[in-house]
Amino acid sequence: MITLFYQVSKSETSLSSLRFISSFSSFKNPGVFRSRDDDFSNSCNPFQLINHLNQKPKPTIKEIKITHTQCFKVGFTQSDIFVANSLADLYCKSGSMGDALCLFEEIPHPNVVSWNLMISGYNQSLRYEGSWGLFRKMQDLGFEPDRFTYGSVLSACAASRNVHGGEQVYGLVVKNGFFLNGYVRSGMIDVFLKSFCLEEALRVFRDVWCKNVVCWNAIIAGAVRSGENWLALDIFHEMLCGVLMPNSYTFPSVLTACAALGELQFGRGLHGWVVKFGFDEDNFIGTAIVDLYVKCGIVDDALKVFSRMKIHNVVSWTAIISGFVQMEDSVSALEFLKKMKVVGIEINKYTVTSILTACAKPEMKKEASQIHCWILKFGFYSDPTVRDSLINMYSKGGEIDLSEMLFWENDGPKNVDSWAVIISGFAQNHNSERTIEMFCKMCREGLRPEKFCSSSVLSIIESIDMGRQIHGYIFKDALVFDVAVGSALFTMYSKCGSLAEAYKIFKQIHEKDEVSWTSMITGFADHGYPNRALNLLQDMMDAKYRPDQVTIAAILTACSSLPSLWKGKEVHGYALRVGIAKDTVVSGALVNMYSKCRFLTYARRIFESMPRKDLVTWSSLISGYSKNEYVEDSLMLFHKMIFVGLETDAFVISSLLGMTAKLTKLKIGKQLHARIVKVGLDSDPSVGSPLVEMYSKCGNVEESQEVFDTIEQPDLVTWTSMIVGYAQHGKGSEALRVYDLMREKGIKPDLVAFVGVLSACSHNGMVEEGYFHLNSMTQDYGINPGLRHYACMVDLLGRSGRLKEAKTFINNMPIQPDALVWGTLLAACKVHGNVELGKLAAKRVHELEPSDSGTYVSLSNILANEEQWEEVLNVRSSMTDAEVTKETGWSSI
Incomplete structure (x- = not known):
């Protein structure tokens, strides 16, 4: 075998033999190598010496130099290219590129393997400029690169994000016929992906059909890193259709894409494939499956997969902890952290930030302090991400003063992310003054606000003038076209009542997402433009966006405002079809819609079918009963709400007081007043106002004054x-x-x-x-x-007997008088017996409201008081001819 290896090294080497040489250092069995002949003793045989060093996990520079010296003494470094290459490889792997380069330059006739070893060595030492320089020198000297050369130099270009160099290398690849090699093509794809050039990477990938799974894995992973998760799944589907089998490197990327998209069903299918192909023991794949189930909210399944994994690394532990945090189960998250520490898993900053998120609640103050101490003890506080998470934890826990103290505790320069966290903290605590103050300080330090920071500031602005100033500022940085900032901006305009400006900003956002569509629809629905909200919903669905629970709730609010029972039923049908009708938010909106459309039977039916009823839903149904004067139903439902332990809020009380005032039910009103005092709402203006009105309409103005005096502001x-x-x-x-x-x-x-x-x-x-x-x-x-104000003045003049002045006042009104104004004058004419002016007023009312029976009756009574009986008959005859009938009088007593 060693003779064959020697002969291969002396030649220019074939592609298959190069693969064998490149893996030389991985051989660990000393018996594989024998001396070439008997001229060398065992003590100085270079092959045995080199093989001995390769068996060591990490040979020292001293040991390599001793071996180098032994080989030099017997002349092998000059005469045997294999020995020289092996020594150079050892120097490269030990990180001693200076010694490797000196040895390389002493080789009389280096072959392509020699060049490849040096280029790869520079890559391993992260000296990518050296790799590029050596590659260019290789070309200048006339050496023909092979696929390993191209692969290594493309790796250097990818790591240094040298796209231009990568394109030059790829041009040589095409020229020299290595275009179809999967190793080389995957290297070029990696160059583009690491430089965030996904389109160019796709172009290289799709130039020819590739059967190398490495290329497919590279482009799928790149698409996931670029946030193009649907593209990653589409390419994976193409891979399967091309009868290419995925390997253990394929599944983690595809599972990550499913996790990001919430594609639980497809992810479960992938899980089945993993088990079928025997990859379920792979640690990376197992971690990706855990992450998928966590991000889809199926923590129980994540725990099952986690428990079956033979090796639990920090990533899988952190994924489980993040799952509990996502479910707002802080207790379980902290328990798993304790278990993680017990088994000795080294905790990283991602684990720490997840735990800090778990403790970001007002009720977790004690645990937050303990975690803070633990972070200081183990040195995580120096990490900016951990420090920002600490600031965020205290702000969400209501300790904004501690957040600010931590923020200023760092004397060094603060980056934009840190500023964004503290600004967001003040915004979450509804401190608009400090939010804007910190925003201005950040800008004065020369830092440009990023999208998260800008969105936080816009969320607390209630003055349209201030909002326009912030708008102008972020417009300079082109942040207005970001979907998150754009949504916050038009939401701000919507909140300030400027729907025209809000819609203008909305239309400028090129790539709208579900949140931006929903925000604009909600703006129209909440500010009295229900038809615009319904039209925008149609546009949203035409753009292939699927309305979620929040969108449907906003549309149901619009249907309530119209009110349109027919449209509301359509939306209800859609919610049933897509399976979100049982959602608490949607069910509550349906109860509210049917209540306001006076379809209380359906409202009650949906209400009773809800497994969990929140306060808003109870309030909606009680309000519906109250406004339709169902006294018994509204009060019974109110008693039931109290019985199940829900707190009485201002909206429910206001609805019941409004019904009581309208029906003048003083006894019920007093009972409600007692309840108001008991729950401490007597000083709330939103409750005090209807209470004052109730006592007033029930004829007890003194009680109204007493209630008024108890209201603080x-x-x-x-x-x-x-x-x-x-x-x-x-x-x-x-x-x-x-x-x-x-x-x-x-x-x-x-x-x-x-x-x-x-x-x-x-x-x-x-x-x-x-x-x-x-x-x-x-x-x-x-x-x-307005007309009511002018009607009050006409009434004032009429009561005072100044009828002619009242007529002149009407004629000089800057707006056209309506039937109310003329009817007020007619009533005054009846009191003072002014027939002529009464006839004029009645004529004007008839012109404006021909079917008003009260006008005929009032005029008839005026004429009867003056004993003009013939005129009385004429009026009653006109009334008959006009088919106007007088309503029958009735009494509630």
């Missing part, structure tokens, strides 16, 4: 309820006193508040005050009066 709605309550009970002076007090508190009145003020003036005959407040709307607050 009444909002505009609560102030308005108090003003309207006094006005309706004829207490104009008290109403105006409350109005003046409201302005002193710095609260600006709105359209509804001015209706209450003008009503107070009307009920108390305060004409001059009425004119003053009407003018104040425009002059002091820039509010244009």
Whole structure:
């Protein structure tokens, strides 16, 4: 065998023999080698010496040099190319490239193996420029590279991301006929992939059909690294269709793609193949399967695979811990960390960051402190990723002060990622002032915000002016076209009520994802544009995006706003078809939609079928019953909600109080008031306002005032309820006193508040005050009066007997009077017996609302009071001719 090996080395070597030579150092059996003849003693036989060194795990430089000296003494380094190459290979593997190069330059006639060993040695030493320089020198001296040469130099180009050099080498590959070699082609594919040039890698891959599984593995792995997971699965499918069998290097990449896409069913199929082909004991494949089940939320299956693995490395342990973190099972995550430490697995930074995420909860403060101490003890704190995770853990646990302390504790320069974490922490704690302040500090230090940082800042902005400034800033960095930043930007505009600007940004995003579509649909649905939301859903489905639970819930909100039972049923049918109708979010939205569409039978049926009912769902159904005046059903459901242990919230109480106020059920209202006091909602303005209104409508304005006085910071709605309550009970002076007090508190009145003020003036005959407040709307607050405000003024003038002035006022209105305005004048004419003006007012009402029976009755009563019986008959005859019937009076008593 050694004679054959010697003869091969002396020649230019065939491809098959080169493979044999390149694996020489892996031979461990000393019996394989024999001396070439009997001229050498055993002590100085170079083949035995070299074989002896190859048996050692890592021979020292001293041992290699001793062997080199022995070979030199007997002249083998100059006369035997095999011995010289073997020594050079030993120097390369020991990392002594200087000695290897000196030996290489002493070889009188180096062959292609010699060059290959040196180029490979430079690669092993990470000296890729040396590999490239040696390759060029080889060409200049006229040596013809072989497939191993090309493969090694392409590896150097890939590691150094030298795309231009790689393309030059590949040109020689094509020229010299090595194009079909899978080893060379996989090297060129790797060059492009490591330089993030996936399209060029695909071009090389698809130039000719390749039967080498290495090339397929390289392109699949590259696609996964580039985030093109669907492409990776498509190529894997092509591989199978081409009757190529995957190997142990194929499955980890394909399983990773399935994990990223959440393709559980396909992943299970791959798991079956792994078991069938006997790869289930491969540690890398087992870890990838664990990761797949974890990311798909099937932690039980992940644990089964993990338990069957013979070797558990840090990656598989970390994957299991991450699974528990994903399920928000922090206790199990910490237990597995303890087990991991017991069996002696060395923990890395990825394990630490997963555990920090598990402790990022307010209830895990004690564990968070312990993990922090442990990190300091074992030296993980110096890692920037761990430090950022610590900052994030404390901010999510509500300890934003500790987060900031850790952030400033690092005196060195802070990178963008660290700034993004602390800015996100302030945003999550709803501290908009500090969020923007830290954002500005980061920018002043010359750092450009990345997409995560920009999205965090945009999430807390509530002022459209500030939002536009941030928009301008991120526009300069072209971040606005990123789907995450773009979505945060148009969500900000949507939240600030500027739907036009939000939609403009949305259309500028080239590659929209499900989140961006859903955010825009939600914006339209929540801000009173339900039809736009429905149209956008159709566009989303036309673009081949599948609506998820959040999208469906937003669309059901739009159907509730219309309200459109027919559209709502369509959406319900779609949710049933795709299997998400049982989801808690979707079920709650369906209950809300059917309740608002007054289809309470279906609402109750879905409600009863829900395995878990949240507070929002209970509130929706109770609100539906309340608004439709189902007193018994709403109260029974409210009692049941309390019985199952759910807390009473402001929305439920407001709904019930609204029903109570409408039906003037004072006894029920007082019971609800007692419940409000018991649960501590009596100082909440959102509850106080309907409570004030309830007592007012039930005729107890004094109780309204008492409730009002208990509210710590009444909002505009609560102030308005108090003003309207006094006005309706004829207490104009008290109403105006409350109005003046409201302005002193710095609260600006709105359209509804001015209706209450003008009503107070009307009920108390305060004409001059009425004119003053009407003018104040425009002059002091820039509010244009509406028809209700003008109707209040007409009522005020009519009650005061100034009918002609009221007519002149109507004629001078800047907007066209409606039936309400003329009807108010007609009512005043009835009180004061003004027939002529009454006829005019009735005529105008008839023109605007021909079917209004009240106008005929009012005019008839005016004429009857003046004993104009003939005119009375004419009015009743006109009423008959117009087929208008008077509604029958009824009483609730």
